[in-house]
Amino acid sequence: MQLIKSTAVPLPIENIDTDQIIPARFLKATTREGFGENLFRDWRFDVAGKPKRDFVLNDSTHKGEILVAGRNFGCGSSREHAAWALVDYGFRVVVSSFFADIFKSNALNNYLLPVQITDEELKHLFAILETDPKAEFTVDLSQQILQATTHRLQARFDISPYKKMCLMNGFDDVGYLISKKSMITKYDQSREFDYSNIRK
């Protein structure tokens, strides 16, 4: 993942929690695939399972691999299924002005890039999408810049150098930790008095 060029889908709602992204009743699968079907389930479909026409994902006006959402995206439960659902649906980037902590880690662990911009930049981005739904954006991970192709919007975003390296090279945390195994074992053995693990 280095450069993503795509149109974007606006969801100008604040505090979108992981229960909205994927409701608990759809967490019964034991694999990572297939959750996209139920992404934003109760906003996307009515009780009978019919698509709600006014919801942005059911409306052909906006399409793309970039989701643009209101402040505090991904709050609530730690379910990684939320990140899996977004990825499975086809999103590769989520833009917001604030992300909940656990969601952010989960997204990064699934090569879904959380792009945090300022409230003003986000407002500007929503305004662009309202007047020009087909506006194209590039997200450049190496430069850490989100840019509109034909509009005046350029926003810098932060990402930890470690996670940037993982995303750009396809590395994962488990592999990294396994490579540090002897260090971890040494730490464990060096603890003088370990009251924390009394197992009968």
Next chain:
Amino acid sequence: MKKTLFDKIWDSHVVREEEGFPAILYIDAHFIHEVTSPQAFDGLRKRGIPVARVDRTWATADHNVPTKDQHLPIKELLSRKQVEMLEKNCREFGVELFGLGHPWQGIVHVIGPELGVTKPGMTIVCGDSHTSTHGAFGSIAFGIGTSEVEQVLASQSILQYKPKTMKIEVNGMLKKGVVAKDIILYIISKLSASGGTGYFVEYAGSAIRDLSMEGRMTICNMSIEMGARGGMIAPDEKTYEYMKGRTFMPKGKAWDEAVSYWKTLPSDDDAEYDRVEVFDAADIEPMITYGTNPGMGIKINERLPIHNEKLSESEKKQLKKSLEYMGLEEGQPILGQKVDYVFFGSCTNSRIEDFRLAAQILKGRKKADHIEAILVPGSTQVLEQAKKEGLDTIFADAGFELRGAGCSACLGMNEDKIPPGKYCVSTSNRNFEGRQGPGARTMLVSPLTAAATAITGVVTDPREFL
């Protein structure tokens, strides 16, 4: 240097910390359950590696289990498969499981402290955001995603950036009828559903000290509802008294040694926090939420907010959307609002003290006819204790249904759901849209307020019954 409780535990668990990299943090206890572990076990299988420390891994089935007829096979196919997958994974990887039918089964965050797995000074994680509950014992405890569950299974460590620290002090005496749940709902209503993001919270002050261990668990439990990764409270004599003699506690000389270590953990005087918030216990009243995130709470005798110039554009939008979902009007009083369901349970309020609080009001009274009331204990041991104390009879006489242990209607993953459009007064932790079932309308309250409301059938100030 002066250190906080958080710093002391963090520093003693860092395996390696390097500029530009997250710290490798050693994990003392890892709780797993059926919903967020299967994909992590799959990862181990693909890599061909074992669970690094089965002795530090604790498994139970809670999120997806039925609360009725727990001795029978699970009816719902997908739920059954998921629970069976946990059994299979635990067998294959050699992890001990306190599954359905086991006397220690229950919600992860209830059984950890109950069994004495949870102790001060530990690092504790679980693939569940309410892992912060364990912080009540003075441990660093936080929720993680499934990729992180795999990290911990594979290496007994996790990669983490050190969060900022925030001290929240609540000082003074609580008013009559105000309990731990009201304190935390009050704090979240002041700081908002995102106000704690990026922070690890330490709760302090005389009102927190005065709480029982179970009350402290309720407080730490909901830290995530303001976005904080975790919450913690320094251990004290109350903590040691609660822990002593529990199954997985050190005994004899080891206990004495542990206590003297734990006594070194509380934050040093004048230790610095990145942020400090101070509240007065006397300002807190019984609380209730009216909206669709836990920050949307008011005192029970207040009116709902109105759209006025004091609100920002986005607050107005959120308020409108929430009230439409909840079927409530701006500016209306919440007292007297008709309710259909009352749910007692969840890792926030399903321990024995919560049930005693409810019984205090329900004793000799009956629920309103139209109310459906269910009580779901946090663990099988809580259920047994409730029976021993005769609470089951009080609940049955009041028209309540006492179920088997599990997460139940807190997240509506099993068949315990609130129907669309119905109002549920709930002792749980989240009032998100559809949380308790599609279209369900949740109002979060304390066990006292839930009991009072069950009797009258409308939102009721519990002080009327005290």
